[in-house]
Amino acid sequence: APLPGQSREGKMPSAGLEAGSNKVDVAIDLGNPLLNRTVDGFLKIGAVGACRVAAEDAFDCLQSGSVSKHKLEKTLEKMCKEGAYWGAVAGVYVGMEYGVERVRGEYDWKNALIGGIASGALISAASNNKGNKIAKDAITGGAIATAIEFINYLT
Structure with missing residues (x-):
């Protein structure tokens, strides 16, 4: 994150995956800093929301000692809903904060x-x-x- 007073204009949504010495980075440039940040917030926090559901449901399956196709389908459905909800919340916040930064002209x-x-x-x-x-x-x-x-x- 930039220090106070520094610009964050060039930030693009990106994601990375690293396994051992192999690393894959993906960046998306939508051509607009507001859209870039909003999508970045959506993707990052949406992934956190989905992972939270996966971890909780995996724990529940381990405790109960059973896994079924129905449980996996329900987990996937919950992951999508939670990921979309928290991603949308993050996207709204990041977009609002950026808009305020642009209007005020200060970070x-x-x-x-x-x-x-x-x-x-x-x-x-x-x-x-x-x-x-x-x-x-x-x-x-x-x-x-x-x-x-x-x-x-x-x-």
């Missing part, structure tokens, strides 16, 4: 705060929440995004 923690608030409110409203629930989700989104920004700055 600092305030972009994370504003992007988190806007994302929390938007996602909450899209989930058919009303009034106070949207406000709580906006505050939560802003707090989480700001805390992560500060943690990233410290490391």
Whole structure:
């Protein structure tokens, strides 16, 4: 991640796979920094959401001592749903934060705060929440995004 005040314009969505000394990298350039970052957030966090489901379901299968075609199909279905949901949340947040950065013309923690608030409110409203629930989700989104920004700055 760039330091405060540095530009992040050239970032493209990318993924890598490494096994031993062999490494494969894939980068996608959609021709627009906003789209690049949004897709990057979707892919990275979506993969984390899908892997979480896979790990939990694998643990459940190990504990129960049984695996079936039906369980595998359900796990795959849950992986897709969770991956798409968390990927969409990440994509919205990354897009919002980048938009705020572009409007303000600065790269600092305030972009994370504003992007988190806007994302929390938007996602909450899209989930058919009303009034106070949207406000709580906006505050939560802003707090989480700001805390992560500060943690990233410290490391």
